[in-house]
Amino acid sequence: MLIGHAADLKSSEITPEPLYWDRRAFLATLGAGAAFVAAPLGAADNPAAVGKPFGLQPDDTATPWEDVTGYNNFYEFGTAKEDPRANAKAFKTQPWTVKVDGLVGKPGDYALEDFLKPSALEDRIYRHRCVEAWSMVVPWRGIPLADVLKRAEPAPKAQFVEFTTLYDPKQMPGQRAPMLIWPYVEGLRLDEAMHPLTLLATGVYGRPMPNQNGAPLRLVVPWKYGFKGCKSIVRIKLVEKMPRTAWNDAAPSEYGFYCNVNPGVDHPRWSQASERRIGEFKKRKTLMFNGYPEVASLYAGMDLKKNY
Amino acid sequence: MNGKDLLARAGAWKEPRFFDRALFALACLPALVATAAMASDILRRTRFFGSNPIKEGEHFLGEWALRFLIFTLAVTPLRGLFGWAWLGKHRRTLGLFAFAYAVLHWLVYVFLDVQLDWNDLVKDLSERSFIIVGMAALLLMLPLALTSSAWAIRRLGGRNWGRLHLLVYPAAILGTLHFGMAMKKDIEDPLIFAACFAVLFGYRIARWRRARRTAPA
Numbered sequence: 406m407l408i409g410h411a412a413d414l415k416s417s418e419i420t421p422e423p424l425y426w427d428r429r430a431f432l433a434t435l436g437a438g439a440a441f442v443a444a445p446l447g448a449a450d451n452p453a454a455v456g457k458p459f460g461l462q463p464d465d466t467a468t469p470w471e472d473v474t475g476y477n478n479f480y481e482f483g484t485a486k487e488d489p490r491a492n493a494k495a496f497k498t499q500p501w502t503v504k505v506d507g508l509v510g511k512p513g514d515y516a517l518e519d520f521l522k523p524s525a526l527e528d529r530i531y532r533h534r535c536v537e538a539w540s541m542v543v544p545w546r547g548i549p550l551a552d553v554l555k556r557a558e559p560a561p562k563a564q565f566v567e568f569t570t571l572y573d574p575k576q577m578p579g580q581r582a583p584m585l586i587w588p589y590v591e592g593l594r595l596d597e598a599m600h601p602l603t604l605l606a607t608g609v610y611g612r613p614m615p616n617q618n619g620a621p622l623r624l625v626v627p628w629k630y631g632f633k634g635c636k637s638i639v640r641i642k643l644v645e646k647m648p649r650t651a652w653n654d655a656a657p658s659e660y661g662f663y664c665n666v667n668p669g670v671d672h673p674r675w676s677q678a679s680e681r682r683i684g685e686f687k688k689r690k691t692l693m694f695n696g697y698p699e700v701a702s703l704y705a706g707m708d709l710k711k712n713y
Numbered sequence: 714m715n716g717k718d719l720l721a722r723a724g725a726w727k728e729p730r731f732f733d734r735a736l737f738a739l740a741c742l743p744a745l746v747a748t749a750a751m752a753s754d755i756l757r758r759t760r761f762f763g764s765n766p767i768k769e770g771e772h773f774l775g776e777w778a779l780r781f782l783i784f785t786l787a788v789t790p791l792r793g794l795f796g797w798a799w800l801g802k803h804r805r806t807l808g809l810f811a812f813a814y815a816v817l818h819w820l821v822y823v824f825l826d827v828q829l830d831w832n833d834l835v836k837d838l839s840e841r842s843f844i845i846v847g848m849a850a851l852l853l854m855l856p857l858a859l860t861s862s863a864w865a866i867r868r869l870g871g872r873n874w875g876r877l878h879l880l881v882y883p884a885a886i887l888g889t890l891h892f893g894m895a896m897k898k899d900i901e902d903p904l905i906f907a908a909c910f911a912v913l914f915g916y917r918i919a920r921w922r923r924a925r926r927t928a929p930a
Contacts, residue, residue, distance in 0.1 A: 476764035484899035487763060537897070539765055584898055655898060674841055674895070676833045683764050686755050688828055 454544040455611040456528030459602065460627065460696045461542065467530060468541035472683045474615045478535070479636055480584055481570065481577035482617065488579075489617035496576055498621040498637070507567070507642035510558030517621055521607065523556065524548035528611060529604065534666045534695045536630035540680045545625050546614075547606035551599045559595065559643050566598040567591075567648035568624055568635035585651045591624065591635035592648035592662065596703055602627055605638075628694040630664045661713040665704070666695035670713050720795065728799035736803055740810045743777045744817060751825075767825045775818040775847075779892065779906050781811035782885050786913040793920070805861050808881070812858040815851050815888070843894035850887035853880045885910050 454467030479489035482496075501517040526546055533541045554566070572588035574580040580587045597603065604625040607614055614620040619636025626633050632652055642648075652660035659673055668678045668691040679688040694700050704712075729735075747770050753759045754766035762769035785807040788800050827833050837844040857878055859865070866874045889910060893903035 471760065472764040475760075480898075484897075486765070539768075671836070674843060676830075676836060678833070679830065681765065681767065684758065686767075688830075 452610045452612070454530060454542075456530045456544045456546070458530045460532060461530060462532075462692075462696060465532065465542050467544050468533075468683050470610050473541060473543055473609055474618060476683060477618060478537075478632065479579075479617060479619065481579040481587075481589065481637070483579050484584065490615075492578055493616035493620075496616040496620070496637075498616065501621050501639075503622065503638065504640040505553070505557045505642075506640070507644050508560040508563035509643050510560065511556065513557075520553070520622075521548060524552045526607065527604075531602075531604075531625060531627040532695050532697075533625075533627065533631055534680060534691065536632055536660070536664070536672065536677075538672075538675055538677065538680050538691075540682050540689070540691075540695075542682075543625075544610050545604055545606040546608035546611060547604040547625065549601055550603045550605050550624070551601060553605060553641065554595075554598060554643075557641075557643070562645050563643035564595055565644050565647055566593050566595060567640075567642045567644055568593075568638050569640040569642070570635055571637045571639045586654050588639075589635060589651045590648060591633055591650050593624075593626065593633070594647075594703075595643070597626070597700075600700060600703065602697060602700065628666055628697040628700045630666060632660070633664050663704075663709070663712050665700075665709065665713075666691060667693060667709055667713070669693075670710055724796040726795065726797060732799075733803065733806070736806060740781070740806070743773070744814070747773050747817070751821075767821065771818060771821040771826055774814050774821060775892065776902075776906075778811050778814035778818055779885075779888055781807055781814055782881070782888065783906070783909045783913065785811055786881065786885065786910070790913060790916045793916070809858060809861055812854045815854060819851055843891055846887050846894060847891035850884050850891055853884040853887065857881060857884070882914070 450470060452470050458465075475490050476486045477489055478484075478486065479493070482489040482492040499517075502514050503517060503520045504512075504514050506512040526548060528544060528546050530542060530544045533543045550566075568591045570589040571577070572580065574587075593603070604627075606619075606623050606625045607621060609615070609618060614623065619634070619638075622638045623636040624634045624638065647662060650660075650662060652664075653662060666677075671677050677691055680691045681688050747762075750761035751766050751770040754762050760766075762773070785804055788804040788807065791797055792800055823829065823834070827837070838848060839845075857880055860869060860874060860877060869877065889903060889906050892906060893900050896903060
């Protein structure tokens, strides 16, 4: 487009001011109309993100509440991305008991309130990368998993941590079909679990965790693919041997134990080199460890192509 | 009313007025819905197609390609069962729409999903079997779409044209397989499509066996 000098512009081509403002008003009306159309789709509830950013890139902004709470995987409530929100409405998360056991000095069954009480809740904004090559930026609220583990006093023999989701087919319709081996189990190496980035989340956007996102307690490991984030946790067990994990059982050639975000190691059926940020059109390059290079030392000397 | 009466009554069905135009308009509808929803979701951040409109649109169009293949292959059984001879001349329209939706699905994949990333496209087409299977299904439909004009039928001769168009069967199988292989775990939807095709194939196999039995040796 050629931008003319002011002198080139005839006065007749200048929009008279009243007409200019009419156009503004007209555009505003259009915008309001669009908002009216969009409102029933849930766009109205749009809380501001709260929390300290961790590892965010300069162009990272929090993914809207509507997407964070309306588009996710939680197979216990159905296999489509919209299923969890639709099917988890009546899910009962109170009372809730968390069992901490295995190779620990202080095993126990804790009411969730007592389990959380000793730690201060923190708001942290993390990048989130799904193995399906979409991503989000999520303002989580929670406590460092390390706090919980230290309190439980891991035995010297403890090497891994195993997480278990609630098994309750009455409440979780997805568990009535043998889609995965129920209950869902996930695992971390103890040093991964103790890493200060690893979070036990109890909320998003400064609000209590919505049922569909893994209420009342879920794991968040921002440098790993999202499915490592075990949801609706009822048991944390310290063990000596590498635990079996749900998706590794389902498709061992596609999902390993580590599941670190790695643009250099493709999923057999799709590339992991790039990702679609929910809400954006152009794809982004995927970052090693999802943009958390501080965890690299955990894997020094390991072949990450083999340990995918 | 018994089954025979029902069949006789259905058989008396004549072609509704403006059926061709109504069919065309209805067949265009999913494409219009997909275009409008994706454009609105991408440009205006609405969520008619959810939070990931490109993926949703891609899948939506692919499923419609398979649906139109089912409609196409349903024409012959419907003619046979109800005697709706008039339906025959619409089979070509349905087949062309199946191809058109497959092409739209492919366009969304190449331009919006992969976004012309050549490395990714080459890898997809050389290493990823579900993409190869899907591409094969699309390519099998190409000669069928190209030879759908009256001129092409005359040029080929009915017999050759019929033989060439047997390719619709492997295209349907590969298309459904592509859908199933693309799924992470839940293959319920691909299985529903597979069941529809199985019924349509079964009708043809039964008819063919009966014809062989009654034909003079």
